[in-house]
Amino acid sequence: MGDKLGPDVKGSAEILVLALVEDRARHGYEIGKLIEERSGGVLKFHIASLYPMLYRLEKRALITGRWVEKAGQRRKRYYRITAEGRRVLASHRTRWEEFILALTRVAGIRHA
Amino acid sequence: MGDKLGPDVKGSAEILVLALVEDRARHGYEIGKLIEERSGGVLKFHIASLYPMLYRLEKRALITGRWVEKAGQRRKRYYRITAEGRRVLASHRTRWEEFILALTRVAGIRHA
């Protein structure tokens, strides 16, 4: 798949994954594709890094996965967000908004 | 000094430092203080992490440092931005703007 996440930003993957499983269950490969598509190619998450991230999120009970097998398709693991995941996602959004505002002020970034 | 940088964001320190030495020479401790002050306490960079970052930036010739000794004061190392540093800072700003926009779209962050 793609190249890199952001401007060498580490720490955005979690909010991205949580946001993408917020409304419906999705599997790993799909999440990776969506991050790239919806960001217009700006955010590219290495698919191989995505799976360990999903296991961590599941271990922390922010998402839950379940295997789905269909004839003529490779098995897929679909993840849904949990109640705790929603709380963490909400707090992530607040923190990111504050962070972006602060970075804008201190580093002189203009946002459209 | 403070607690943490952002929402567990790694990769923002470089643009912060470069932006703060953009207009005038500053020393490490001052930079750390300014990041915290100007961000209203949102961005707190561990001062101990700042010095290695400054050495890296100097090694990459994005900033240049010089020792200043005054009677009755501990020696300070003042850093200025280089021409190459300005180029990198400008590109960082562009990349961050794109990144923030993309994150806003994909992760559903609203920015004021």
Added chain:
DNA sequence: CTCCCATATGTGGCATTGATACATATATGG
């Protein structure tokens, strides 16, 4: 006078994050 705090710089160890290389498996199209 002594102790603590703010200032100021520095080192070493550590955890987390995500890149990268590699491996496996299946369906589809050329």
Added chain:
DNA sequence: CCATATATGTATCAATGCCACATATGGGAG
């Protein structure tokens, strides 16, 4: 038949920044 897209997974590695610790000085509180 082979390449490509889909789909998941493991192991190794580098970078980033947290944290503990160390050093040094000046000023203010007790």
